[in-house]
Amino acid sequence: MMAFVFNFPDVGEGIHEGRVVEWLVAEGDAVAEDQALVKVETDKAVVELPSPHAGTVLRLHAAADADIVVGDPLVTIGEAGERLPEDFAPTAEAASATAAAAPPAEVEAPAPAVAVRRPLATPRTRALARKLGVDLHAVQGSGSGGRITDEDVERAADSDAPAAPAPQAAPMGKVAATVDGEVERVPVTHLRKTIARAMGTAKRTAAHVTHVDEADVTDLLAHYRRAKPVIEERTGVRFTLLPLFIKALVTTLQKHPIFNASVDEERGEILYKKYYNIGVAVDTPEGLIVPVIRDADRKDMVELAAEVADKAERARSRQLGLDELKGGSCTITNLGPLGGIFATPIINVPELAIVGLHAIKERPEVVDGEIAIRKMMYLSVSFDHRYIDGAEGARFMSDMVGLLNEPMLLIARL
Amino acid sequence: MVVGSVSRGCQVVVIGAGPGGYVAAIRIAQLGKDVILVEKGPRLGGVCLNVGCVPSKALIHAADLAHEVRGAERMGLTVEGLDVDLPKMVEWKDGIVDRLTSGVAFLCEKNGVEVVHGVAEFVSDRSLAVSSDDGRVEIEFEQAVIATGSRPMELAAFPHDGAKIIGSTEALSLQAVPERLVIIGAGYIGLELGSVYAKLGAQVSIVEFLPRVAPELDPEVGKALTRQLKKLGVTLHLGHRAESFEAGEPSLVVARGPKDEELRLEADVVLMTIGRVPNSEGLGLEVAGVATDDRGFIKVDDRMQTSVPGIYAIGDVVGGVLLAHKAYREAKVAAEVIAGEPAAFDSVVPAVIYTDPEVAWVGLSEEEASEQGHNVVTGAFPYKASGRAMSLDATDGFVKVVADADTKQLLGVVAVGRGVSEFIGEATLALEMGAFLEDVALTIHPHPTMSEAFQEAVEAALGQAVHMVNK
Numbered sequence: 060m061m062a063f064v065f066n067f068p069d070v071g072e073g074i075h076e077g078r079v080v081e082w083l084v085a086e087g088d089a090v091a092e093d094q095a096l097v098k099v100e101t102d103k104a105v106v107e108l109p110s111p112h113a114g115t116v117l118r119l120h121a122a123a124d125a126d127i128v129v130g131d132p133l134v135t136i137g138e139a140g141e142r143l144p145e146d147f148a149p150t151a152e153a154a155s156a157t158a159a160a161a162p163p164a165e166v167e168a169p170a171p172a173v174a175v176r177r178p179l180a181t182p183r184t185r186a187l188a189r190k191l192g193v194d195l196h197a198v199q200g201s202g203s204g205g206r207i208t209d210e211d212v213e214r215a216a217d218s219d220a221p222a223a224p225a226p227q228a229a230p231m232g233k234v235a236a237t238v239d240g241e242v243e244r245v246p247v248t249h250l251r252k253t254i255a256r257a258m259g260t261a262k263r264t265a266a267h268v269t270h271v272d273e274a275d276v277t278d279l280l281a282h283y284r285r286a287k288p289v290i291e292e293r294t295g296v297r298f299t300l301l302p303l304f305i306k307a308l309v310t311t312l313q314k315h316p317i318f319n320a321s322v323d324e325e326r327g328e329i330l331y332k333k334y335y336n337i338g339v340a341v342d343t344p345e346g347l348i349v350p351v352i353r354d355a356d357r358k359d360m361v362e363l364a365a366e367v368a369d370k371a372e373r374a375r376s377r378q379l380g381l382d383e384l385k386g387g388s389c390t391i392t393n394l395g396p397l398g399g400i401f402a403t404p405i406i407n408v409p410e411l412a413i414v415g416l417h418a419i420k421e422r423p424e425v426v427d428g429e430i431a432i433r434k435m436m437y438l439s440v441s442f443d444h445r446y447i448d449g450a451e452g453a454r455f456m457s458d459m460v461g462l463l464n465e466p467m468l469l470i471a472r473l
Numbered sequence: 474m475v476v477g478s479v480s481r482g483c484q485v486v487v488i489g490a491g492p493g494g495y496v497a498a499i500r501i502a503q504l505g506k507d508v509i510l511v512e513k514g515p516r517l518g519g520v521c522l523n524v525g526c527v528p529s530k531a532l533i534h535a536a537d538l539a540h541e542v543r544g545a546e547r548m549g550l551t552v553e554g555l556d557v558d559l560p561k562m563v564e565w566k567d568g569i570v571d572r573l574t575s576g577v578a579f580l581c582e583k584n585g586v587e588v589v590h591g592v593a594e595f596v597s598d599r600s601l602a603v604s605s606d607d608g609r610v611e612i613e614f615e616q617a618v619i620a621t622g623s624r625p626m627e628l629a630a631f632p633h634d635g636a637k638i639i640g641s642t643e644a645l646s647l648q649a650v651p652e653r654l655v656i657i658g659a660g661y662i663g664l665e666l667g668s669v670y671a672k673l674g675a676q677v678s679i680v681e682f683l684p685r686v687a688p689e690l691d692p693e694v695g696k697a698l699t700r701q702l703k704k705l706g707v708t709l710h711l712g713h714r715a716e717s718f719e720a721g722e723p724s725l726v727v728a729r730g731p732k733d734e735e736l737r738l739e740a741d742v743v744l745m746t747i748g749r750v751p752n753s754e755g756l757g758l759e760v761a762g763v764a765t766d767d768r769g770f771i772k773v774d775d776r777m778q779t780s781v782p783g784i785y786a787i788g789d790v791v792g793g794v795l796l797a798h799k800a801y802r803e804a805k806v807a808a809e810v811i812a813g814e815p816a817a818f819d820s821v822v823p824a825v826i827y828t829d830p831e832v833a834w835v836g837l838s839e840e841e842a843s844e845q846g847h848n849v850v851t852g853a854f855p856y857k858a859s860g861r862a863m864s865l866d867a868t869d870g871f872v873k874v875v876a877d878a879d880t881k882q883l884l885g886v887v888a889v890g891r892g893v894s895e896f897i898g899e900a901t902l903a904l905e906m907g908a909f910l911e912d913v914a915l916t917i918h919p920h921p922t923m924s925e926a927f928q929e930a931v932e933a934a935l936g937q938a939v940h941m942v943n944k
Contacts, residue, residue, distance in 0.1 A: 082813040087616040087783020117782040122815040139598055139783065179882065179907040182820070189815040204880060204909050 062117055062137030063297075064372065067099070067127045068108065076128050079121045083107070088116045089139070096134055099127070108133070111297055115139040122190045126216075129396055130342065130375060180207040191216035218243075250346045261408040266444035269403035269415075270452040274463040276419060277434045279303065282466050294361050301339070301367055301393060302360035303469065308391055308414055309335045309356045310472050311459040317447055318440070318455055319388045321409040329446065338390035338407055339367055341374040342397075348374040349407060351387040395419060401437040411446055414459070415439040438463075479610045483509045485811060486601065486614040488593045488756070491519020493788030493800030494620030495577050498586040500808035501618075508586050509612060511593045511603050517581065518574040519622055520789075521797040524642040527573060529665060531566040532645060533827050536672040540829075541866075548866065557673050560648050567646075595757035598781050616783045616811050619763070619771060620804070621752040623789035631657065631718050631745055638718065638743045641666065647742075650675050655726045655740035657715045659686050661826040663746035664698065668828050671705040678708040678738050680715050680728045687832065690887060691839065693853075694832055697870055697889045701829060710736060718743065751790045766792070775817045777807040785811065794822055823901045825894040830870045833897035836885030836904045839875050850878035852910075852934025854926040856890045858941050861921035867891035872926040874910070874934050881910045881935070886927065896924035910935050 067077065080098040084090055095107040096116075114136040121127050178195035180188070184207055188195050193215045200207035235242055247255075261267075283300060290298045312319040312335060320331045335356040338349040350370035355363060373379045390407040395418040404415045417437040424433040440456050462469040487498040490512035498510040516523060542552050581588055589612075591605030600613045625640040627633060635643050644666050650673045656663045659681035671677045679702070686695040686702075686709070702709055712731040719725040723739040730736055753769045764772050764780035770792035777785045785807040788800030799822045809816035823835035842849045853873040856862035862870070870890030876883050886900035903913055913931040918924050932938045 085616065085811060085813050086778075087811075089615070115782065119813060123813065139781075177819070181906050185819055186816075189817055192815075204882065204907075206907050 062135050063112060063114070064120075064132045065096070065108075065111060065134045065136060066372075067121075067129050067131045067133050076126065079123050079125050079127060079133075081123055082119055084116050084119075084134075086116050086119055087139075090114060090116055090136065110136060111291075112136055122192065124190065125192055178207055179205055180212075184209050184212055188212045248345060250348070254346050257408065258405055261405050265406050265408060265411075267403070267406065267441055268444045268449060268452065269439050269441040270449070270456050271401050271437055271439045272453075272456040272460045274436050274438055274460040275424065275433050276436050276463055279463055279466045279469075280419070280434050290361060296361050296365045297368060298361065298364050299367070301391075302363035304393075304414075304416055304463075305337055305339075305352065305355050305363055305367075305391060306360060306472075307459050307462040307469055308337065308389065310462060310469065311455060312389055313356070314458060315451065315455045317451065318412040318442065320411055320446075321388075322411070322443075322446055332388040334388060336386050336388045338387035338410075339370070340390060340392035340404075340407075341371045343375045343377075345377070348379070348384070349387065349390060350374050350379055350383050351385065353386065389414070391416065395436070401439050403439065404441050406441055406443060412440055412442040412455075415441070436463075479608070480613065481610065482613040483507050483587075484614070485509075485616045485618065486511060486593075486612050487618040487620060488601070489519065489620035489622055489752075489788075489790075490514075490517040490577070490581075490588065491620060491622045491788060491800065492521045492797035493622070493804045494519065494618070495581060495586075496801050497618045497620060497787060497804035497808050499580060499584045500805050501811055502584045502586045504808060504812035506811065509614075510581060510586050510588045511601075511612075512588060512590055513592045515590065516574040517577040517588065518570075520624075522573045522577065523570055524645055526797055528566045528570050528645045529641070529662075529669075530827060531569050532562065532669050533665060533829075535562050535565070536669040537829060540672040545866075557650065559650055559673070563646050563648070592755075594755065595761035595763075598761045598784065601757070601761075617785065618777075618804075618807050618811075619753075619756070619758075619779070619784065619786040619790055620788045620800070621756060621790045623749040623751050623795055625745060626748040626750045627745065628657070628715065628747060630716060631743060633745065636742075637720055637724050637740075638745060640745055644670075644744050651740075651742040652676060653723060653739050653741045654678070654744060655680065655738050655742075656744045656746060657726070658745065658747035659683075659709070659711075660746055660748060661828075663744070664702075664826060664828045666744060666746065667702070667707055668705060671702075671707050672829075676706070678710060678740075680710045680713045680726065680736075680738070682712070682714050684712040684731070686711070687826070689838075690832070690834060691873060693871065693873065694834075694887060694889055697830065698826075698828055698832065701869060705829075710738075749789065749795055751792065753790055768792070775806075775819065776810045777803055777818065778810065794824060796822065796824060798822070821901060821904050823897045825897060827894065830867065830890045831893050832887075832889050833893045834885070834887040835897055835901045836883070837875055838885055838887065839873075842875050842877070842884045847884060848878040849884075850876050850881075850934050852876075852930045852932070852938070854929035854933060854938070854941065856923070856926060859921070859923070859926055859929075861923055861925065862890065864921065865891050865923075872930040874913075874927070874930045876910050876931075876934055883908050883910060883913065883931070886930075888927070890923060890926070892923050896922075896927060899924060900927060 077099040080100045082097050083095050090110045092113045093109040096110050097108050099106055099108055115138060116134060117137045118135040120132040120134060179200055180195055187209055191212060193212050195207055198207050198211050198215045201211050202208040287298050316331045320329050322329055334354060336351050336353045337355040338351050341348050341350060352366055387410060389410055390413045392404050392413060393416045394402050395416050398418055401417045402415055404413045406413050419434050419436045421432050422435045423430050438456060438460060440452055442452050484506040485501050486509045487494045488511045490510050494510060495517055498508045502508045539555060539557055542555060589603055591603035593601050593603050595601045600611060603610045603612060631638050633640055641662050650670060654670050654675040654677045656667050656679045659679050663679055667677045667679050686698050713728040713736055715726060715728045717727045723741050726738045726740050726743055728736040751769045753765055753771055761784060762781045763784055766772055771779055771786040771790050773779055773786050773791045777787050779786050787803035787807050789795040802820050803818055806816045806818045821836055826832040839849055839851055851873060853871050856870045857868040862868045872888040875885040883903055910931050913928060914935055918928040929938055929940055936943050
């Protein structure tokens with residue numbers, strides 16, 4: 060078994076933040092599947108997170124008391140004796156962290172052969188930084204002579220994406236006082252500029268309209284929950300719900316090709332894609348990244364699950380190649396774990412449509428004249444009304460919902 | 474499992490009960506885990522307590538006392554017929570060792586650490602076998618800490634026999650002062666023991682391959698040590714490679730000098746102090762998958778984890794400076810990591826040579842600070858200007874501080890002088906706290922003490938010295 064990083068999962072109820080209360084395992088411990096790994100406190104309750112696999116705990120990524128959000132790595136589980144790539148390179152890591160954190164102006168004038176200097180902080184402050192996952196090389200000290208204080212570390216921990224194994228430099232800006240109060244000026248990252256440009260273009264050019272429909276996924280979930288452990292045991296792949304939705308989307312796109320198209324405005328031509336490359340929006344600490352799952356129609360659900368997990372993980376660690384981010388024909392965005400009722404996502408131009416998956420909630424529904432508790436879910440499709448009419452959007456969504464309401468139809472791909 | 478062996482389990486097993494191992498075991502027990510501490514020798518405490526740090530300091534102190542008393546005539550003290558009874562001195566030292574090692578055993582017991590005596594060998598990455606006269610026990614563990622330490626390096630041409638050719642261990646239990654003692658290697662152990670036996674009346678020669686004493690330290694340190702060794706009548710043969718040994722009465726040590734000249738030294742006893750090698754063989758590290766470097770030191774990250782998750786290593790066996798207090802800190806890091814705490818080793822390590830005068834240092838040397846890109850400023854204060862040093866009749870030595878000239882941050886301290894080992898801890902604290910020169914200058918140091926020289930040296934670096942003329 061390859062070492063597997065267990066991220067802070069969606070624990071439901073729209074919770075996406077938590078705090079590590081206590082580790083119930085230590086590095087080197089053998090764990091059984093479903094054995095409780097860690098106690099995490101959310102704003103609702105303290106929950107114990109079970110291990111998705113049996114294996115050996117290779118590394119704990121978050122310290123007790125650390126704040127975490129959904130998707131943060133919690134623990135690496137693998138085989139006893141397995142060596143992790145991040146081992147044995149503490150100095151190199153520290154060095155690259157410094158390089159990444161240094162503002163460009165400072166990169167241009169390094170002193171010759173400068174070794175990585177110890178950050179100016181007391182042992183107590185250094186211990187606090189370790190506990191909060193703050194890389195001191197990226198923190199500007201506010202104390203005497205630039206000493207990093209406990210408060211500086213806490214501030215860096217608050218403003219940063221939380222404790223992560225790869226030292227992510229907090230975007231530390233300069234805090235300046237203005238007439239209205241203190242303002243921190245933080246440079247816009249390259250990724251954020253790219254996102255801003257794409258979103259601006261999409262919103263300015265496409266005539267966005269969003270159609271929302273509702274699916275009853277009670278049966279789908281029942282099938283899924285029954286099959287999941289069997290699939291995982293046989294394949295070793297963590298099987299999520301998302302591949303089911305990707306399949307439903309691809310099947311619906313095959314029936315409604317305009318949603319899998321783009322437009323060449325200059326030549327006045329619509330480009331109907333004969334391939335189904337599905338972009339999957341991934342929320343990373345640094346911003347939205349959309350890796351593309353190519354030929355989703357030709358992959359089975361287990362393959363899709365493995366590929367989504369791999370690409371999402373590499374998106375978060377910024378290790379995706381550019382070719383893995385291009386060539387999409389339609390995009391899916393899963394907002395469910397983040398709660399809410401539904402949203403109106405912006406199209407990933409030059410595509411013409413984006414499908415939003417929203418939270419699954421138990422709601423009273425009328426079934427055969429009786430009120431029943433059903434697992435209900437909103438799905439949305441945002442599309443470019445310049446090329447797709449509202450009725451087409453309604454039909455598209457209705458077809459996709461139909462596949463989800465009745466899993467047999469999805470399996471039969473009708 | 475071998476037939477006839479006993480199998481048992483524990484959460485954490487610690488191999489080696491030296492300063493690394495016993496501290497790790499006690500701290501791990503304090504953090505709530507059940508711990509077995511495996512020791513191959515009969516007593517706890519390792520080299521440090523049994524045949525290293527502490528017993529050597531006992532002999533150094535006794536030899537110093539004899540030496541001082543003999544030289545105290547100008548203070549008005551004349552001693553007739555001072556006798557050195559080496560067996561009695563060794564017995565006194567052994568009493569100290571007994572008290573300390575039984576103290577460690579007591580602490581282990583009170584903290585719930587179970588001690589198993591025997592030789593440990595990994596049989597997998599989660600179990601090891603402990604063999605002793607009582608049989609063989611197989612211990613399954615969840616985590617392990619390797620703290621097996623180091624031992625003196627040997628030269629093939631100088632085979633230890635414990636009588637004519639000895640190591641540091643035997644040198645601490647000699648029953649008579651040898652007339653002619655030849656020491657191979659002018660590292661800190663050779664220098665310390667050489668000073669002891671010179672003071673006890675031996676004719677000491679030291680053969681050192683390198684051209685300088687303490688080559689890694691500030692050049693002034695080597696000069697001060699060389700001067701003092703000469704005063705003690707120790708002959709230093711620098712730049713000489715020890716080549717062969719001819720046993721006899723006396724024996725003969727043959728060395729070759731820098732110009733290929735042959736040096737023949739008569740010796741009643743030859744003491745080998747050419748360095749130390751890690752105790753990493755015979756442990757079954759290959760079976761467990763624990764990686765070592767080309768010199769046999771176990772590779773660890775800053776959390777003391779080896780190439781095998783769950784197996785940690787600390788102390789001399791992981792290399793770096795081979796000092797007990799480095800092992801103490803590493804032991805605590807490993808213990809906390811095992812308990813799930815976010816610990817890492819990020820400390821500066823002070824070092825002391827218990828020669829006369831003592832040498833102590835911490836942080837960067839002037840040269841290292843320059844190499845790291847600092848614009849360096851230094852300040853020094855000589856003990857010949859110190860009232861306390863004069864009153865101790867110990868004016869040999871100095872304190873030198875190294876700082877960043879622009880930020881004034883203190884980067885390193887090196888001190889030579891009587892009792893400087895006692896305040897290098899203060900300098901270490903200053904470095905850990907990120908002190909600036911002003912922080913030390915504005916701290917009152919008690920007068921008269923040897924530690925005042927630290928403050929004076931800092932003031933010199935700031936151009937504010939009062940008790941000497943500023944440069």
